[in-house]
């Protein structure tokens with residue numbers, strides 16, 4: 001196992017999910033993970049829950065750690081990078097999880113030629129079912145990249161992408177749990193309005209989502225083929241689909257995903 005020391009700046013939802021995942025699966029020892037957050041309570045809560053070590057300043061964290069995860073909101077990047085800059089050199093590896101922030105923005109802000117891995121995880125990481133996309137600058141050592149891949153693999157699947165796709169991918173794996181929950185909520189509300197018990201409906205919807213995802217993974221089964229499989233001529237499904245098509249469902253999803261990507265581009269400016 002690597003002897004590197006990991007540091008997290010930001011102890012929020014995503015940092016908590018990643019740390020829980022890597023510590024819970026024993027992929028990386030808690031005692032070699034440090035965390036700093038301006039909110040001391042969040043830091044201490046994460047320390048107590050996972051056994052990692054909370055530190056009281058960014059300076060201390062940067063001095064202790066070889067690999068620093070930038071786990072704050074994109075809006076806080078400028079201040080965080082300014083605080084980190086005096087204490088880092090080209091040996092420190094940065095791993096960003098922020099929407100929209102490019103590796104160039106990070107390297108330009110730090111002005112030290114440090115290697116950067118840009119990642120886009122999602123909240124199902126919390127239960128080990130995440131989907132993380134990653135890209136890296138050319139100077140990231142293979143060994144370090146493999147270590148970071150192994151950390152995210154402990155919390156779900158990993159996919160390596162060219163950085164030019166890292167804004168668009170947010171609409172695919174990272175913001176998308178929210179669209180799926182919105183769809184599930186709408187189904188749940190309709191089920192209840194039709195007299196089905198909410199708990200029963202939720203179980204049926206969750207199992208249907210899981211089963212449908214598993215069917216989508218089967219080789220040779222396209223979304224179109226699977227829709228056809230459910231749609232008997234003159235049957236109930238076609239009536240439901242007619243309503244979706246009347247409301248231009250696919251166009252709505254396309255517009256929503258492109259709005260997501262556009263916002264990532266704005267956040268990066």
Ligand SMILES: NC(=O)c1ccc[n+]([C@@H]2O[C@H](COP(=O)([O-])OP(=O)(O)OC[C@H]3O[C@@H](n4cnc5c(N)ncnc54)[C@H](OP(=O)(O)O)[C@@H]3O)[C@@H](O)[C@H]2O)c1
Nearest residue numbers: 010012013014037038039071072073074076097098099121
């Ligand atoms: N949530 C998602 O589904 C998701 C998915 C993929 C990627 N991401 C990315 O993950 C990053 C973190 O998101 P999150 O949802 O985990 O946010 P979060 O829960 O708000 O966590 C960010 C933490 O950083 C702290 N912070 C703010 N300024 C700081 C500073 N200068 N130094 C140290 N800590 C500071 C915040 O404290 P305060 O709360 O006191 O400000 C907060 O505790 C974002 O860049 C986001 O784009 C999120």
